[in-house]
Amino acid sequence: MLPTDEKQAEILDQIRINVAFEEMVVAVLAGALAGGALTLLFAAAELLNGFSLTLLVSALLEGLFVSILIFLVGFGASVAFGAPLFAALEKRKRRNLWPYLGAAMGVAVAVLVLFTIGFPSVSAASVRTLAVIFLPPLIVSLVFVRRMTPHWRAAEKAESEAEGPILFRIH
Secondary structure: OOOOHHHHHHHHHHHHHHHHHHHHHHHHHHHHHHHHHHHHHHHHHHHOOOOOHHHHHHHHHHHHHHHHHHHHHHHHHHHHHHHHHHHHHHHOOOOOHHHHHHHHHHHHHHHHHHHHOOOOOOOOOOHHHHHHHHHHHHHHHHHHHHHHHHHHHHHHHHHHHOOOOOOOOOO
16 A cells, blocks of 8 residues: 555655754754864964873863763754744745754754853853854754755755655755
8 A cells, every 4th residue: 555645745754854953953963063273273272382191181171071061952952943944944945044043053052042141241242152152053053054955955956856755955
């Protein structure tokens, strides 16, 4: 017994969401790497003032901690916000950077507020803190949209050629 058209459309929608979620995880990994690398870069600048093995180990552990924290927050945000956002936008065929960048920056602001227990004053928020909190979501959004662009183009091409549910190209 073959599934109905409605069931096939539902299955294809789930496949699209799963592919998008996988791309979100890859983007979150890139953002976590960037956040950890940025933390190490700032720590390396501090090490130029005076090198010690203790400072080096501390910098490496801080970079690792920041990477893990960014990954955990990004993964949670992908589950809680990213996949549902993708599903809603895909129904409207809205395929661009801005909704994802807005959601990622919203999560970054929430993290900033959570970690500083309220909005920090401009003087209290260091450039280092702001860079480590706001650069990874930008990278995550850009990487996600970059990786999804071939899928979106294939979907738009298939939609223009035929009506009905389509599956975008998976490479």
